[in-house]
Amino acid sequence: MTTNYDCIIIGGGPAGATAATLLAKHGRSVLVLERYAFPRHHVGESLMPQTYWTFKRLGVLDKLRQSDFVTKESVQFVTASGKESAPFYFTDRDPNEWSKTWQVRRDEFDKMMLDNAEANGASVIHGANAREVIMDGERATGVRAMIDGKTREFTAKVVIDASGQSGLLSRQLGLREPDQKLKNASFYAHYRNCEMEEGRNAGATIIMHTRDRNGWFWWIPLKQKDRLVSVGVVAPPSYLCTGRGDDPAMTLDEEIGNCPGLQSRLAKAERIGKVYVTADFSYRSRRMAGDGWVLIGDAFGFLDPVYSSGVMLAMKGGEYAADAIHKALTDGDTSGARLGAFGQRFVAAMQTIRQLVYAFYNEDFSIGQFVRENPKYGDHIVRILIGDVFNSEVGAVFDVMGQRIELPGPIELEEGIIA
Numbered sequence: 396m397t398t399n400y401d402c403i404i405i406g407g408g409p410a411g412a413t414a415a416t417l418l419a420k421h422g423r424s425v426l427v428l429e430r431y432a433f434p435r436h437h438v439g440e441s442l443m444p445q446t447y448w449t450f451k452r453l454g455v456l457d458k459l460r461q462s463d464f465v466t467k468e469s470v471q472f473v474t475a476s477g478k479e480s481a482p483f484y485f486t487d488r489d490p491n492e493w494s495k496t497w498q499v500r501r502d503e504f505d506k507m508m509l510d511n512a513e514a515n516g517a518s519v520i521h522g523a524n525a526r527e528v529i530m531d532g533e534r535a536t537g538v539r540a541m542i543d544g545k546t547r548e549f550t551a552k553v554v555i556d557a558s559g560q561s562g563l564l565s566r567q568l569g570l571r572e573p574d575q576k577l578k579n580a581s582f583y584a585h586y587r588n589c590e591m592e593e594g595r596n597a598g599a600t601i602i603m604h605t606r607d608r609n610g611w612f613w614w615i616p617l618k619q620k621d622r623l624v625s626v627g628v629v630a631p632p633s634y635l636c637t638g639r640g641d642d643p644a645m646t647l648d649e650e651i652g653n654c655p656g657l658q659s660r661l662a663k664a665e666r667i668g669k670v671y672v673t674a675d676f677s678y679r680s681r682r683m684a685g686d687g688w689v690l691i692g693d694a695f696g697f698l699d700p701v702y703s704s705g706v707m708l709a710m711k712g713g714e715y716a717a718d719a720i721h722k723a724l725t726d727g728d729t730s731g732a733r734l735g736a737f738g739q740r741f742v743a744a745m746q747t748i749r750q751l752v753y754a755f756y757n758e759d760f761s762i763g764q765f766v767r768e769n770p771k772y773g774d775h776i777v778r779i780l781i782g783d784v785f786n787s788e789v790g791a792v793f794d795v796m797g798q799r800i801e802l803p804g805p806i807e808l809e810e811g812i813i814a
């Protein structure tokens with residue numbers, strides 16, 4: 396087996412699989428080092444419709460159409476008292492296939508995506524635990540990994556870190572910074588025999604506040620079979636993880652009891668599998684690229700789960716990185732400035748979603764009420780919920796919203812990497 400590649404990608408999640416497929420389609424030699432055997436569990440099951448265009452380039456639309464994943468056509472919000480907002484239907488503004496998307500079981504989805512990368516020519520090693528990006532001064536030149544208990548070294552012209560929340564390279568280079576205002580934890584599980592809606596609403600993501608607004612729940616219908624739904628609570632760790640005892644299932648049950656919107660939906664339901672816990676997931680890296688390296692997906696940064704933007708941003712980052720690396724290799728210039736040329740555009744899109752995230756967490760503000768008072772901005776909100784945040788003017792909504800509430804300042808990348 397060769398140990399020298401055009402590109403090595405650490406991590407075979409949606410970001411890594413997207414970059415690997417597109418680089419292989421560009422004719423580049425690619426190696427993906429993935430720690431686990433697939434399928435493996437992962438959080439992050441609700442997609443945004445804008446993933447459609449990346450799926451099209453990857454050639455997986457038919458697989459998704461033929462899958463038994465539930466179709467998502469809208470997002471709905473439920474208040475602390477249980478009052479339901481009108482759903483924000485994506486297809487109302489643009490009645491086409493690309494305005495809908497899928498709610499996915501990540502074990503199945505991630506395997507399908509990584510298998511597709513392999514089918515397109517990428518090499519994938521499962522059970523490869525990357526330990527270190529090998530640096531020659533400022534330049535990344537390869538990856539050291541543990542495989543079958545042995546240390547192996549692989550070299551490449553470019554290394555992509557797509558290792559998700561592990562963030563191997565951003566930690567190695569000390570680039571990671573938490574988003575101080577979005578300090579949250581989450582407890583979540585899958586339930587069967589849930590009260591799922593019919594027809595157009597069957598696959599709606601529902602965001603429900605708990606009674607005292609200490610936290611919120613996601614409701615993500617996954618499969619009609621067994622009426623399977625993903626349910627998770629998000630709240631500050633100071634509330635969710637303090638004085639609760641050792642059993643995460645008890646904490647989740649307590650919070651379900653605090654959420655009026657869930658009572659009828661879970662009345663006959665039964666939890667299957669374990670309750671997962673995660674915390675401190677909102678952060679970003681001060682840089683997106685350097686000489687011979689690029690960070691994509693959660694390895695670069697993660698905003699917040701509320702609008703289900705993680706996989707869309709991970710795939711978009713993978714797409715941008717693959718195209719930038721292909722061009723950089725063609726021109727023989729893999730400097731950070733070249734590889735990170737898309738960084739500014741990417742973080743501007745991330746910032747659009749981040750502003751709406753801050754609005755959601757503002758206790759004195761209701762997005763539903765804002766839209767009722769400013770109907771012409773309803774379309775902007777729906778476009779953000781779709782993920783239409785690249786090349787778009789949707790940011791204008793924040794000029795008006797910013798007069799009502801405090802919104803976060805821009806995301807800045809360190810100088811020197813933006814072309």
Ligand SMILES: Cc1cc2nc3c(=O)[nH]c(=O)nc-3n(C[C@H](O)[C@H](O)[C@H](O)COP(=O)(O)OP(=O)(O)OC[C@H]3O[C@@H](n4cnc5c(N)ncnc54)[C@H](O)[C@@H]3O)c2cc1C
Nearest residue numbers: 406408409410430439440441525559692693700703705706
């Ligand atoms: C509570 C919560 C809820 C969320 N809900 C949603 C949602 O509904 N919709 C949505 O779009 N997003 C959601 N997200 C975000 C979503 O999970 C991520 O944004 C998305 O998975 C990022 O994809 P990725 O490819 O960057 O990373 P990952 O999907 O995490 O993939 C990284 C891969 O790298 C591998 N890896 C890690 N370290 C190493 C190593 N050292 N060597 C080799 N391999 C390694 C891992 O095994 C993994 O397979 C949620 C996140 C949280 C925390």
